[in-house]
Amino acid sequence: MKKKYTDISLTSGWRVRCRKVPPLAFQGAVERADFWYPPPPRITVKTVAGDEEVAAPDESPEAIAYFHACREIDHKRELFQGWFILDMGVMAWAEDGEGEIADAEWLTEPPGDWELDPLIEEYVEHLPEKRRVQFISYELIRSSSDFTDVNNATLLPDQTPVREGEVQAAEDFFRDSVPGEESEGVGE
Numbered sequence: 001m002k003k004k005y006t007d008i009s010l011t012s013g014w015r016v017r018c019r020k021v022p023p024l025a026f027q028g029a030v031e032r033a034d035f036w037y038p039p040p041p042r043i044t045v046k047t048v049a050g051d052e053e054v055a056a057p058d059e060s061p062e063a064i065a066y067f068h069a070c071r072e073i074d075h076k077r078e079l080f081q082g083w084f085i086l087d088m089g090v091m092a093w094a095e096d097g098e099g100e101i102a103d104a105e106w107l108t109e110p111p112g113d114w115e116l117d118p119l120i121e122e123y124v125e126h127l128p129e130k131r132r133v134q135f136i137s138y139e140l141i142r143s144s145s146d147f148t149d150v151n152n153a154t155l156l157p158d159q160t161p162v163r164e165g166e167v168q169a170a171e172d173f174f175r176d177s178v179p180g181e182e183s184e185g186v187g188e
Contacts, residue, residue: 005018006153010150014096015093015095016153018089021156040063041055083128087130094106110131116131
C-alpha cells in the first residue's frame with residue numbers, strides 16, 4: 001500500500017509528517033459564510049418617477065467602503081486558507097534525528113510550556129487562533145524553503161499557488177505572439 005504521508009526535515013531541527021489536503025475539504029473550508037461579500041451598496045436617487053435605488057457610484061464613500069470591506073474579506077480568506085492547509089496537512093512533528101522516528105515520538109500538539117514569541121504577538125496583526133497552527137507557523141517553519149517544502153507536500157497540483165514569475169512569463173509569451181505588438185525586451 002502506498003504511503004499517504006511525506007516526512008520533511010526542516011531547518012528548525014524538526015521533522016514534519018505531511019499529507020495532501022483533499023480538494024473538497026479545502027473548498028468547503030474557504031466557502032464559509034464569514035468569507036462572503038456583503039451585498040453591493042445602493043443609494044437612493046430622486047427621479048421624475050420618484051425615489052429609485054441604484055448602485056452606488058464607484059467613487060462614492062459607500063462604494064469605497066464596500067471595496068475596502070471586500071479586500072479585508074479576501075485577506076482573511078487567504079490567511080484562513082493557509083492556516084487550514086497547515087492544520088490539516090501537517091499531521092505531526094518530531095525532533096529530527098538520525099534514522100526512523102518511533103511512533104511515540106511524533107507530536108500533534110505543541111509542548112505544554114510553549115508560548116508564542118511576544119514580539120510576534122505584538123507585530124503580526126492577524127494570528128491564527130489555534131495554538132497548534134501558531135506552533136507550526138512560527139516554530140516549525142523557519143525558512144522560505146521549509147514553507148515551500150510543506151506547501152508542496154500538502155497541496156495537490158491544482159491547489160498549488162502560482163509561483164513568482166509564472167504570470168509574467170505567460171503574459172510575455174502571449175505578448176510576443178501578437179503580431180504588431182512590441183514586448184519590452186522579451187524574445188528579442
